[in-house]
Amino acid sequence: xxxxxxxxxxxFMVLATFLTLIFAFEHFFFAxxxxxxxxxxxxxxxxxxxxxxxxxxxxxxxxxxLPIHKIIDENPALNIEMVRQxxxxxxxxxxxxxxxxxxxxxxxxxxxxxPNLWIMRNIFPMLAETDYNKLAVASKELxxxxxxxxxxxxxxxxxxxxxxxxxx
Numbered sequence: 001x002x003x004x005x006x007x008x009x010x011x012f013m014v015l016a017t018f019l020t021l022i023f024a025f026e027h028f029f030f031a032x033x034x035x036x037x038x039x040x041x042x043x044x045x046x047x048x049x050x051x052x053x054x055x056x057x058x059x060x061x062x063x064x065x066l067p068i069h070k071i072i073d074e075n076p077a078l079n080i081e082m083v084r085q086x087x088x089x090x091x092x093x094x095x096x097x098x099x100x101x102x103x104x105x106x107x108x109x110x111x112x113x114x115p116n117l118w119i120m121r122n123i124f125p126m127l128a129e130t131d132y133n134k135l136a137v138a139s140k141e142l143x144x145x146x147x148x149x150x151x152x153x154x155x156x157x158x159x160x161x162x163x164x165x166x167x168x
Contacts, residue, residue, distance in 0.1 A: 084110040
């Protein structure tokens with residue numbers, strides 16, 4: 001009778017060991033499958049972004065640049081140089097970030113010696129200007145430099161009407 005109980009206990013021990021191994025392997029493979037799915041989804045997303053950027057660059061620019069504005073706007077104490085470096089590392093897109101206060105004065109830039117600093121320092125107050133005489137004088141002064149910096153067809157009036165064209 002005791003050998004029957006010994007065999008039964010041995011059977012339960014072997015069964016428990018096998019069940020433990022089966023559950024361990026299942027957990028191991030499930031974790032690897034989840035990691036593989038995540039990496040595959042990331043690769044697919046990057047491929048889709050690259051495809052969108054090559055066919056229609058404005059989609060990529062808006063999806064890559066506008067989130068930075070939201071991050072900096074929600075966290076004003078954030079170091080914009082670190083944000084710029086992280087964005088450049090992630091997207092490979094080189095940016096110059098200009099941070100202004102509510103009065104339109106330039107607070108900081110990333111990188112420290114950002115390009116087109118004079119234009120950016122002078123264009124921001126003109127976007128909110130309501131005196132048309134000041135706008136006419138500033139337009140004569142800024143239009144050639146704006147066209148050189150931002151491309152053909154861009155001038156102070158077009159940027160005032162459609163400020164999102166600065167991103168494009």
